[in-house]
Amino acid sequence: MKIKIGVLLLALLSGCDDSAPVQKGFAGLGDSAVAFTPVVPGRPFSFPADHGVHEGFRIEWWYVTANLKDAQGRDFGVQWTLFRSALNAAPQASGWRNQTIWLGHAAVTSASVHHAAERYARGGVGQAGVQAAPFEAWIDDWQFSTQASAAEPLANLQLKARDRRFSYALRLTSNRPLVLQGEQGFSQKSEQGQASYYYSQPFFQARGELEIDGQRYTVSGPAWLDREWSSQPLTANQTGWDWFSLHLDNGEQLMLYRMRHKNGAPYLTGTWIDVQGRAQTLHAGEISLVPLDTANVAGRSMPVRWAIKIPGKQLDVITQSLNPNAWMDLRIPYWEGPVRLSGNQGGTGYLEMTGY
Template identity: 45%
Template sequence: MRHLRTLLAGVLVALLAFGAWRAWYPPAGQDQADKGASEGYAGLGTAAEGYAEARPGGRLAFPADHGPHPDFRIEWWYLTANLTDAAGRPFGIQWTLFRQALAPPGTLDEGADSPWTTRQLWMAHAAVSTPTGHRYAERFARGMAVPDARGQAGVTAAPFAAWLDDWRLAATDGADTGLDHLDVSAGGDDFGYRLRLDAEGPLAIHGDHGFSRKSADGQGSIYYSQPFYRVAGTLTVDGDPVAVSGRAWLDREWSSQLLGPDQSGWDWFSLHFDDGAKLMAFRLRGAGEAGGDYLSGSWIAADGTVTPLDDDALRLTPLSRTSVAGRELPTAWRVEVPGHDLAVTVQAIQPDQWMGTAFAYWEGMVSVTPVDATSPSARHGVGYLEMTGY
């Protein structure tokens, strides 16, 4: 009977989680027009009354901001890594923990007498891309309202740790209050990984001291990254271990209204160049000036200096599309930052890096090649591309 109760409780939690996340993301393939323009992609354009708001003029505070911000509606800890084995073959991994608030602060009694009384739900995604395939898995969990109890999922700032079950991203020695040295592990039925991350540069603070504007209307998020990780460890695919090394990028972002009401999704790039520079860039489709797309990004020099890029300083142009999971996705792009003499082609290393999770999207490793290989400023590189709302 005890095992039956445990199973039923698990099913209930999964259903509650699924229902809440369906309110955030529409089912794959659902016509956005049927949901109404006010909802936008992923429900992230809906009004957010009662939640904390991301605003310009603030300042990030570490290590506290490495931890959760429960009064904001949505938040994530998002790690991607470009890796190679001893033969130079490309591999990629993703580790992501999402937090979703179900109700604004003060609308639920979150007393410690009931661990079920919580506003927070958690979702985690893990993936491995190989030269021949793409594997992924996802998990859901409910927050716990019991003080000093380690729930099924959560994040602590000092020492830093983020987890859902045994999927874990945490300070290597269990005491580091920053993000400089982390271990990450996760896996599914047919894949897994254990990697060590060591930062070789500073955090990159995006936008206006961390406020990243997401539309011409002015709403946005708080956003920073650690793009300077060196990585080493082991991937396991179908029971076969592979030693890998490479570079990784960790994004931290939280908001209560990430998109404008007319925006349908985004195309987001994190690129590592061979001269040590980095580029974060995104295109939010719709709700720019005169109804166009909204572009923004950051140029991150090899020494960590961040230069914000507005719409006029950045060009993201789809070049070709591939049919993936019944959708036509732009898997080749031209990316230009004229102020830094950058003109490159960004190409999916493997087009079918589809995350066919409950809330589907494309996330995968890309190669970076110069448009003009003879230019003195020609850059090569690797990175990750995320595409949502297609």
């Protein structure tokens, strides 16, 4: 979904108000959000407007991952995420009266190194934000911005982030259609009806420069954009998720996630995307997603190797983490890193695991 990772920001919000109630479910995302706009089926999407901010909703995020190689065939991963969270459902004021919090996460991963960084900002003062036309998302000097026309803002984008241990500057291009996840963009997260609006661009090709610990690399490879917004994406019984975005070598794409519960079986779903960009929702009975090997990461047992089977698509693969120690050691910690596929299909992708 990544739900992507985006929904983690609400854990931060509980620290902004000493009177906040005890969190229910993972990161407080099972708490009631009755004052905010609900997510309901049948909403028509409108582009480029939906690339921008959705006031009235509790949380949304712009999330990019890229699986990259250099000329020597060495593998790397890059993540860039911007989260917006509203402290109330009212229209947001300008200046310091603004009740929006922004959070940025950026990371790079190689087979031996994983570095992550974060930025925080208050809305209304220009330090962070998103505009739909021309498209630009930023927090401080971290930027995700269009280099294309207003009519096709996601055809050509620049992605930048910098920290003391790493930096990257990538150009992302695609002439492929956007993909609406779930049922025409209504992405359900539980049997009780929790959901988000969710679309992706899984067909980006990335190219640019990456620097890790003073070593510079020229890299290229596939990239994936996820966009989601919601007001209550989890139930109080849900403890976290395992989310995959996979680029198959035959040109098809696969998104899967399972929402884990304190009690009962996980909520499991996904999307199969063919080479033309046509999406098909996958239901739990059509998916086998089984954790295999674990690794001790930051004092936690993390499933870093998985078996995935989609019998209806003749897919039978194993995902192996490029770097099992891809722990995002931030104020809101989680695991996220690139994976490689083996089995009856090759490929690359990203895995995110929260709530462990």
